[in-house]
Amino acid sequence: MKRRNFVKKASFGGFSAIVLSDIVFKDLLPKDYVPLAFQNPDPFKMFHKDPEMVLLNDKPWNMEARAHLLNDAITPNKYMFIRNNGIVPESIDASNWTLTIDGESVKQEKTYTLDALKSKFKSHTYQLTLECGGNGRSEFDPPAKGNQWTVGAVSCAKWTGVRLRDVLEDVGIKSDAVYIGYHGADLHLSRNPNLEPISRGVPMTKALQDETLIAYAMNGEDIPLVHGYPLRLVAGGWPASVSGKWINRISVRNKIHDGEKMEGSSYRVPCETVAPGDKVADENMCIIESMPVKSLITSPKSGAIIELGSNFRLSGHAWAGELAVSQMEFSIDFGSSWQPCSLKRPVNRLAWQRFEAAVNFPKKGYYEVWARATDSEGKKQPMVLPGWNPKGYLNNACHRIAVKVV
Amino acid sequence: MKKKPIIRYVTIAAFLMLPLGAVYLYKKQSEKTQNEDSYEVGDENLDEIVDGIHVRTGLVAADGLQEVITNCTTCHSSKLIVQNRMGKEQWNATIRWMQETQGLWDLGDNQKIIVDYLTTNYPVFKKGRRAALRDIEWYTLDSD
Structure with a gap:
């Protein structure tokens, strides 16, 4: 240090x-x-964020990137969105930090110090896409309550840690295990110590994947404070809210975890599609698992004015939750025709994929360049808003930028 | 870690003293020049209103503002209010949700005042299935 x-x-x-x-x-x-x-109180300085980031909320801290800030292959901290449900822990003592694995479905409860986790288990590094379930919420009509994310609540940093699976194997898991749920050191906004701001989790199948990490480093350094120092869960491809920050306990449950923001309408969508604005009873809401296919044009920034005939290169990233992206296209005529982009393979499973294209504009005028990704099961991004849901999750509509050719 | 316990106690004590030192130095400093990093809201600024906006919270200055500040911004940011657009029914449901799960108290007669303030000053507007691109910041892109 x-x-x-x-x-x-x-x-x-x-x-x-x-x-x-x-x-x-x-x-x-x-x-x-x-x-x-x-x-x-300046969160940009406090959390080392670029001044072009957009502050959505200061209690709790929530901040998003703009599309053109996300052009790096590996998202640096300064461009990483902040999503908090509670108050960032006010005192952290990493030297005495422990992680306890408990719950109905452990053979015995076990506690590890940070050093023990690092020395006992093999470390793994993956680049993992983390997107807020509510990214794109601001576009839903009728509006959904909550932070009005536009496009920038997504990141793909390099996370280093131990596999959750290795730790769970060391603890010993009973055959009736269904779900894991995390608990963190953040405080509820009301400062009531009996309330947790958030305590979510994943089914065992996701918990046991190679890429599901208990991470202690981001981009080769200690995890920044606001992103979960000293320890966070990282489960790429799922709503980022399952990647709990400041974690000190993971419970292995014999039922679907019932922690804060697992129930009601939180991180859930109607099991059957509904008309915009419909009321949906809690029992008809299903937990979001994998995020849908999506892409973002990160270069150039929207609003480019170019001369007719000049070179115009388009680039960005595409991702598809648990799946890979198999095809990437762009359109300059509002979807009347689509042209292919070159698309890289992900550096590892659950990492976003770089796309590029050279665009030729046939004549002067106002254009929108729309980008559309297709996942490995053939699903494409919609050009209009996808199915309305009460909390405004899973907006994977095509991203587009404005261009004027003069 | 068991090594050097004395140093550790001394350092913890030093750490506990820090806020005192900080406050002292801060006061001393602010007598001279205002540090550009510092953030001060004097009492006289708490109610400042510019162009119809309550500066400290960013909320529209209108009937019900004080009730909103008192009952809502104790727990969450006014930024959350400014971003959201909901009808009466949805605001009432949100208040009920905050009472059931987030520790919000009974608002009594203030509930109607607050909901009226919110629906009047932050009305719902239609966005449709896909809105046009707005607020485009045009710039000249140099080609290579």
Whole structure:
């Protein structure tokens, strides 16, 4: 851990140098942790985010990227969306952090320190697509309540950790195990210690996949504080809310996990499709599992003015939840015709895939370049909004950018 | 880790002293110049209204504003209110949900005032199946 980094990152500029210049307790502090007395209400500085990111909410902190910020193959922290349900833990002591595996379906409860997890189990690194279930919510009509995400609640960073499966095998799981549910150190917005802000999970089949990690590093460094330092679950391709942050306990359940935001309308959609605005009873809502096929044009930024005949290269990323993307197309005539993009294979399962295309505009005028991905089962992104649902999840409608040819 | 327990106690104590030192230094500093990173809202600014917007919360300044601030922004950000568009029925259902699951208290007569404020100042508008691209920031793209 670099002491200088901490000093630089502390928010009260001038004084931090005086007060913190020679902190001897660096081992007790996470790299990105800023003591409460120094917390700057500027979330861009506090969480090291690019000023072009868009703040949706400050209690709890929620921030999204814009499409053109997501052009990197591996999403850096500065462009990674923030989705919180509660208050970021106010004190984290990584040296004493433990993870307990408990629940009805463990053979015995077991607790690991962070060091024990790192030394006892093999580490694995995967690039994993994490998209908020509500990404695109702002487009639904009638509107759905909650943070009005547009397109930027998606990331694909490189996560390093141990396989959840390896840890569960070490603990010993009974044959009646159905689901895992995580518990984290974040606080409920009401600060009532008896309420959890969020406690979700996945069925055992997802929990036991190679790529489902208990992660302690992101892009080769400690996980940034706001993204779950020192330990988070990462289950790529599913709503990012199952990838719990600041986790200190994982319960192996003999039934579908019933933690906070598993029930009611949270992260659920109508089991049978409904008309826009219909009321849906809780018992007719089904838990979202894999996210649908989707893509984002990340270059150029929407609003480009170009000269007729000049080179125009389009690029972006496509992903398809549990599946891969098999085809990528673009249209400059509102879907009347589609042309192919080149599409890379994912670096590993559950990572997004790069696409590129050279676009020729036949004459001057206003254009929209629309992008459409097809998943490995042949499903394509819709050009209009997909099925309405009460909480506005799973909007995978085609992304498009505006271009003027002059 | 069992090594160097004394250093550890000393450092914990030092850590606990930090806020005091910070406050002292902060006060001292703000007497001189305002640090550009610092954030201060003086009491006199709490009710400032510019162009019909309550500056501190970003909420529309209208009847019911105070009830909304008092009852809603204790737990969540006013940004969540500003982003959302719902009808009366949906707001009432949302309030009920907050009461059942999020620890919101009984709003009594204030509920009608709050819901009226929300539906009047943040009305639902039609978006259809796909809206036109809006607020396009045009720029010249240099080709290579």
